[in-house]
Amino acid sequence: MKKKSSEDIVLEIKDKSELMVDLAYSSILYDNKIIAKEVYDLEDFIDNLFQIIQKDTLEDVKKGKLSIDSALTLMRLAQAGEEISDAAQEIADVELRDVELHPILKLSIRESDEVFTRIQVDEKSILCGKTLGNLKLSSETGMMIIAMRHKNRWLYGPNKNTRIDQDDILFAKGPEDGEKHLIELANGTSNEI
């Protein structure tokens, strides 16, 4: 396997840490310990990436392949991502501590600039049997699928090859108008993507 470049690792830390924040809020909103535990696992994964990038960066500086300035930038960006993932873990911790979120706070978080939603896909839905790449849900509805449950299997941060099937449960985030659109597509009352 080709060794990942430092740039790839920084990007992976960035994307995963942001996904973790979204997953963590979803976990407390929908009282879902499985998602909260995934945030914990991802935190370990990010810690590991952070150690790799620190080592790689130092080695590259030593070999003269990387300037001190570039090394500092890479390390700083990686560290910022690592801190965001720590914050996500603290949010998930609220769910794992088994304290029911106050209804007003729940409502308040759900109604942030971007809303969180959880939707089950009906058998009549036009989404069934299509991949996220085909559907282009994020550009067509503004809703980004952050996690989904297919039977007993969970998928976090699905990609364009992920297929949606009947009865799947989608966890998504996006603008309020987009939520309405996605709900209609998922329950089969609209076929207009």
Next chain:
Amino acid sequence: MKKKSSEDIVLEIKDKSELMVDLAYSSILYDNKIIAKEVYDLEDFIDNLFQIIQKDTLEDVKKGKLSIDSALTLMRLAQAGEEISDAAQEIADVELRDVELHPILKLSIRESDEVFTRIQVDEKSILCGKTLGNLKLSSETGMMIIAMRHKNRWLYGPNKNTRIDQDDILFAKGPEDGEKHLIELANGTSNEI
């Protein structure tokens, strides 16, 4: 003015800290010190909100208006947001330290799960003279406007009443397909929202 509830403050910290991360990445991608400095100002603002919520929460616990568990949850969520805003400041710091981002790293960040973009609005664009609330850009294109420049005035985290005018510069974030759509709308080659 009505005093903000703790729930409102937690929500404000959540939304602003996430906006800060997006602004910080935009600032380094587009080598924009004005946006980077805004991240610094917002960090002060968040620190202030964090102090308010700590004080309010303690007072409410003392008065018996808030359970220990609820207080811990509020404080923990506020703190997670505060940590995310610190991380955003570290990212903005990369821009303010005046180190040119390595082109490969720049490309890599731009091409994350959600792309960042900067677009100027042409006089022929259908966006001119319309508010974000009218346009519903985030649900129609998936692109969220995180900042915009109107003449010499900057606006961060615009809301539904914000109007887009000719020559405005939009800083947005969203899926790749959405970027293409927004560019076409902004440069006047497409009128289909």
